[in-house]
Amino acid sequence: MPLGAPSLEDEGEFEICIPITLSNIKDAITFGNVVDGEVTFTVNEGYCGIGLHLSSYIYPDGFYDPRWNGKPYEKQELYDDLYDFYTPGTYTISVDYPDCGLVQIDFYTGLHLGDGEWEEATVITPPHHSHSSNNNDPSWNNTRKLLKWELMIGEECEIPTGSLTIMKELYNSDESLIEEDDTEFTVEVEGPNGYEETYTFSVDSPLMLDELELGEYTITEINVPSYYQLMSMDPSDGKVVLDEENLEATVTISNKQLLSRNSLNLTAMCIDEDLAATSTKWRIWNESGEDVDYTYEVVGTNISGSGTIPAEHTKEARFDNPYYLVLEAPHPSTVIIRWGEEGKFSNTKASTPDICEVPVEDTGSITINKELMNFDETPILEDDTEFTVEVEGPNGYEETFTFSVDSQLVLDELELGEYTITEINLPEGYRFEYMDPSDGVINLTEENLEAEVTITNMVEFQEQTGSIRIVKRIGSSNGSFQAGVTFTVTPIEGSPISGTTDSEGEMLFENLPIGEYLVEEVVPAGYTTNLAANYTVNVVANETVVINVINTPIEDDDDNDDDVIVVIPDDPTPQAPPEPPEPPEPQGPISTTIISITPSVVEVEVIEEEEVPLTPIVTTIEEVEEEEDIILDQEVPLSSLPQTGEGSSLLLYGLGVMVSTLGLKLRKK
Structure with missing residues (x-):
């Protein structure tokens, strides 16, 4: 039965506990200081139990204001709370707290802080008689009694931050990927606590934002260049959340290029005879799908201007709805038109001297496209390498043209009939891959006035x-x-x-x-x-x-004095000494050697290396005294050695005696 309730003892007597009130709480409970979030206390015998808190608080804004009356600074946040009902006995309890920042530990009874507001603690009391209850004691109402507290100031907490990467992907009007482009795009980034910044970036330089406060960010593309449009964004709403589980995020913004190098086409046209002396005529068609502003200039003159070609003047409508540019620049003249941001794209053509005498009807056109691939079959989108094609057609038509990936070949006003396109003189480092149509043959007819040929080449693999x-x-x-x-x-x-x-x-x-x-x-x-x-x-x-x-x-430096080889000639008859040669030039240290000669074999063994002064070669053999030095300083050519089956010469016998004597002398030393 819980303490504080009446209990029947031996003869029916009841034991009544003393309720704990604000006036006797210090007599009822004995406690020490709170140290490192831990406190030891005793609820003394004879007293009823009491509900106690041990709570830890943090100060997120860095300001602390502990109150001696037990009421803490109201901007505290509860970090950990331990609450229980304790009957007489001794207890040690502890709470968790962070390793850094400002922390306050409170040991108290009564109200506690929960979810940022003061709440009344649940009062836990055992069954009891009405006269012993503290449940109705008015002194406990809305009261928080602080018994002990501890304030700890730790190291400054490292606030986690995140990073955001914004990538740009660009596509041509045919939705092929543009891998390199320095066009700058602008995004606005909004985040927590009023974060709002504007950045520029491009395909070539992604945007990296580091050390961002955790929270939600919204990315919006603004001021999109006039010849691009937004295709997609990932994530689609441009919103990302950085938190402790997701410290990094990536946003990819994809745009489609409305204008490209193929948006406008410039063609030199024949001129009416009455204008031929003063003017030239040009035709422009528009394949961008929108109105395009352009500028023009005549090379080498001060003639220039600007205009807008409506979207309706397409390649398909160039005969029925042509767009002409007539300039007061006589033939020969060269015109450049530019379009796109800051004239990024251009087309240049030279004038033609043709006079438009009779309108040409029922003519066709052939467009020859060039596609290049790396040896791994990835496309090459920009390359000014020129390729050559030979075009053969009706009535002896035979022409050779050069073009590239960057400049497609357009042949206009062709007589109707069959044409054959053949690629010739392929540049070094490329190989022909395929052609569409495969045989390179097309027919221009009244029903088919336009045709296209695509020739694909591949870069040959070159081993490094x-x-x-x-x-x-x-x-x-x-x-x-x-x-x-x-x-x-x-x-x-x-x-x-x-x-x-x-x-x-x-x-x-x-x-x-x-x-x-x-x-x-x-x-x-x-x-x-x-x-x-x-x-x-x-x-x-x-x-x-x-x-x-x-x-x-390799030098043989064997110092064993016993390794002396003595050669005893078969015929000891002395030979006449040869004429002494001229003394050689001094050459520093030489090797003293003993030579052992056998038929067809010459064995040289280096016994010792010493400084031997060069003197004229001794040409006579005398009895050796201890004071005498015999110097062998003469090479024996191999040609003088006896061949197999031949007898030894007298010269070799004498040489053997000299070598033997030299060996004995060295042995004495």
Whole structure:
């Protein structure tokens, strides 16, 4: 049974608890300070229970004003609240609070702050006799009794921000994508707390907005250029919400180009005979679907002006409803018309000397379009490469024309009949892909006065390659070049390629597909190389990787005094010594060697290297004393050695004695 209610003990006696009121609350409850959102308290024995709060509050606007009477600053926001009814006993309770900013912890009874307004706390009391209840105690009505409080000032909270990316997509009037365009568009961005900014951006430079306050943003395109119209926006209403779960957002605005380089067409026309001496005549048609403002000028003169061609003067209506421009500029003249924002698009034509004697009836026209694709079949929308076609028609008509993706070929006032279009002299780097119609043959008839031919070409794939150049030297980076050394380069996937260095010590491997290559050397005998094992290089397009390889001669530095080779000749008969040669020029340190000679074999073993002064060659063999030095400073040509089956010469016998003596002398040292 809860404390505070009457209970029947041994002989029917009742135990009554003392109600807790504002006047005795400090006697009824013993409590310490609130520390780090935690408090320990005791409801003393003999008292009825009480409902208590432990609440944490934050100050979003950074201002705090704690009140000693228990009423907090009214702009506080409740962060966490713990409320319960406590009977006699000792308790430790705690609440959560943020790690940063201003935080206040209150330990109290009575009213609490909920949803920004003061609310009366639910009073929880146990069953009791009417005379022991505090339920009707007027002192509790609309009261908040603060027992203890704690104010904590943490680090400044890092307020999360978001980012917004606004992309622009542009399409031609035929809804083909425009991949590059520097036309600037303007958007207005509205957001929380009065945020309102205007920005300009383009296809080539998307708009990036960073460190935005979280909330809802509305993007509106304004001041759209006159020759574009809005197609779509994603999201359709231009609204995005940045929150802690969605810190980044993207808006894509798509526009369709109403005007393009193909919107207007300019054609030189024949002139009436009475005007031929002073004027030229031009025809313009309009394929944009709307009225188009244009300007014109006659090249090399001060003749210029402007006009508006109505949308009704289309290509289809050019005969029945033509739009003419007659200028007081005699033939020959060249006219340029411009249209679009700041004259972005233009068309230039030279005049014709033709005199309109008899109106030409029943003539047709052929439009030849050029489409280009990359080798991956993506379209090339702008390219001034010129292509050539040969057009053959009735009555010996045969003409050659050049045109490009940027300037379609329009042939007007053609005699009716069959025409064959053939592409010739294809530019290097392109290949013919297909033609529509496939045979290039069209018929102009009274029922079909206009025809189109589309020729599609593809850029040929060109493999990207690079080179490896190996420079081979002896001894050091400044040493002499070494020719005849074999190197092999092997791609990660592919067959090895080998080559040999030339007289300049170079080997050039050209036209290597880009990628990683293993470089290996067939090291010549008697040398070591600085080229590491498993040495690889990366070949990049249109570049040459240069590898400097140094080979160092191997020197035998065996200091074992016992390795003395004595050659005993078969025939010890001494030979007459040869004439002494001229003493050689001093050349610094030389190697003292012992030569062991066997039939058809010459073995050279370096025993010791020392400074030996150059003196005239000793040409006689004398008995060796300890003080004597015998210098061997003469090369024995291999041609003087005995061949297999031949006897040894007396000269070689003498040489053997000299070598043996020298070995004994070195041994004594």
